[in-house]
Amino acid sequence: MAQIVLNNIVKLYDDKHPVIHGIDLDIRDGEFVVFVGPSGCGKSTLLRMIAGLEDISGGELHIGGKLANDIAPAERGLAMVFQSYALYPHMTVFENMAFALNLAGHKKAEVRAAVERAADILQITPLLKRKPKDLSGGQRQRVAIGRAIVRKPQVFLFDEPLSNLDASLRVQMRVEISRLHQELKTTMIYVTHDQVEAMTLGERIVVFNGGRIEQVGSPHELYNNPGNLFVAGFLGAPKMNFIPCTAMQGEAGKVSVRLPGGAVIDVAANGSTIASGDSLTLGVRAEHLGLRSAADTQDNLVDARVSHVEYLGDVAIVYASMEGVPEMLAVKQPAEEELLQAGNAMRLSLPPQRCLLFDAAGKALPRTV
Ligand SMILES: Nc1ncnc2c1ncn2[C@@H]1O[C@H](COP(=O)(O)OP(=O)(O)OP(=O)(O)O)[C@@H](O)[C@H]1O
Numbered sequence: 001m002a003q004i005v006l007n008n009i010v011k012l013y014d015d016k017h018p019v020i021h022g023i024d025l026d027i028r029d030g031e032f033v034v035f036v037g038p039s040g041c042g043k044s045t046l047l048r049m050i051a052g053l054e055d056i057s058g059g060e061l062h063i064g065g066k067l068a069n070d071i072a073p074a075e076r077g078l079a080m081v082f083q084s085y086a087l088y089p090h091m092t093v094f095e096n097m098a099f100a101l102n103l104a105g106h107k108k109a110e111v112r113a114a115v116e117r118a119a120d121i122l123q124i125t126p127l128l129k130r131k132p133k134d135l136s137g138g139q140r141q142r143v144a145i146g147r148a149i150v151r152k153p154q155v156f157l158f159d160e161p162l163s164n165l166d167a168s169l170r171v172q173m174r175v176e177i178s179r180l181h182q183e184l185k186t187t188m189i190y191v192t193h194d195q196v197e198a199m200t201l202g203e204r205i206v207v208f209n210g211g212r213i214e215q216v217g218s219p220h221e222l223y224n225n226p227g228n229l230f231v232a233g234f235l236g237a238p239k240m241n242f243i244p245c246t247a248m249q250g251e252a253g254k255v256s257v258r259l260p261g262g263a264v265i266d267v268a269a270n271g272s273t274i275a276s277g278d279s280l281t282l283g284v285r286a287e288h289l290g291l292r293s294a295a296d297t298q299d300n301l302v303d304a305r306v307s308h309v310e311y312l313g314d315v316a317i318v319y320a321s322m323e324g325v326p327e328m329l330a331v332k333q334p335a336e337e338e339l340l341q342a343g344n345a346m347r348l349s350l351p352p353q354r355c356l357l358f359d360a361a362g363k364a365l366p367r368t369v
């Protein structure tokens with residue numbers, strides 16, 4: 001087990017194209033950290049730098065308290081699992097899992113014990129004599145993870161290990177990887193661009209964008225208190241609704257904003273830096289918007305029109321258009337409630353306690369509830 005510390009880590013390709021712009025990050029011993037972000041943001045590059053598969057252009061990498069920039073990959077005590085399983089096709093599952101230990105000259109009995117223990121953890125003991133071609137995708141990925149486990153690494157590095165699996169298998173393997181972490185208690189870094197995997201697996205999530213960290217925090221922190229528009233829009237499905245609005249008055253405890261259409265609501269956010277007339281963005285999640293009848297005249301309601309409805313079995317997502325808002329607003333509803341028809345006029349309720357405000361630069365105003 002090991003702590004990993006990144007100090008101002010930089011990656012330049014061909015000595016001039018920066019793709020990682022100075023990352024500072026402290027990963028605790030035994031922690032499960034997920035790197036998430038859109039395609040091309042540098043997740044794999046950073047993971048490969050930690051693994052020693054890419055040179056570090058600048059900054060310091062410490063693994064287990066030791067400066068590791070120039071330590072050879074095999075000496076770093078890490079095991080990496082990729083999206084492609086890369087199993088040897090002519091070897092059985094047992095031989096695939098035993099390969100690295102045999103190569104390192106371990107005793108036969110030791111190798112057998114290590115493989116059997118890993119097979120037991122991953123519940124693949126009945127498959128040990130099979131060849132990879134006779135396994136399902138999920139079973140192959142388990143063998144690839146088993147190959148990593150037998151080496152007893154200080155740190156596991158996963159790069160999108162579940163991307164080749166179908167949706168139901170991904171869910172099952174997600175649970176298995178969580179269980180594996182609980183059992184082994186080894187430091188794990190897991191790269192994904194899937195925000196559901198990030199939310200369900202990570203003790204902490206690091207959100208990347210364009211080679212920089214946008215925010216680091218627990219799934220709960222990032223979901224409920226995103227620091228900026230990028231993080232707010234990246235985590236959560238459907239994505240957070242954004243409504244342009246104008247500040248009327250800002251105080252330390254609340255900010256009054258005028259929404260398109262004229263409705264005014266008081267959002268519980270620190271507005272001490274906000275002046276009247278500032279352009280802001282109000283963010284509210286689909287599960288916090290409520291549907292009301294077009295005739296309802298209560299406070300904090302805005303007019304909208306149903307565009308289409310997605311029925312998901314347990315819930316329905318109502319997509320609605322609102323004048324002055326460029327994107328459709330998504331409203332999550334229990335599915336048993338009467339479904340609205342496309343074209344219906346209705347009103348949306350915006351609970352002020354659940355709304356977030358972002359300034360013109362996209363930074364969240366601190367909440368005051
Ligand atoms: N060998 C290379 N030479 C130059 N640029 C590279 C090289 N490898 C990667 N890049 C660039 O570095 C950036 C980060 O790539 P990286 O593979 O780390 O992204 P990622 O976040 O893992 O994306 P994905 O989710 O698609 O796997 C991209 O812009 C990519 O084009």
Ligand SMILES: [Mg+2]
Binds near residue numbers: 043045
């Ligand atoms: Mg990648």
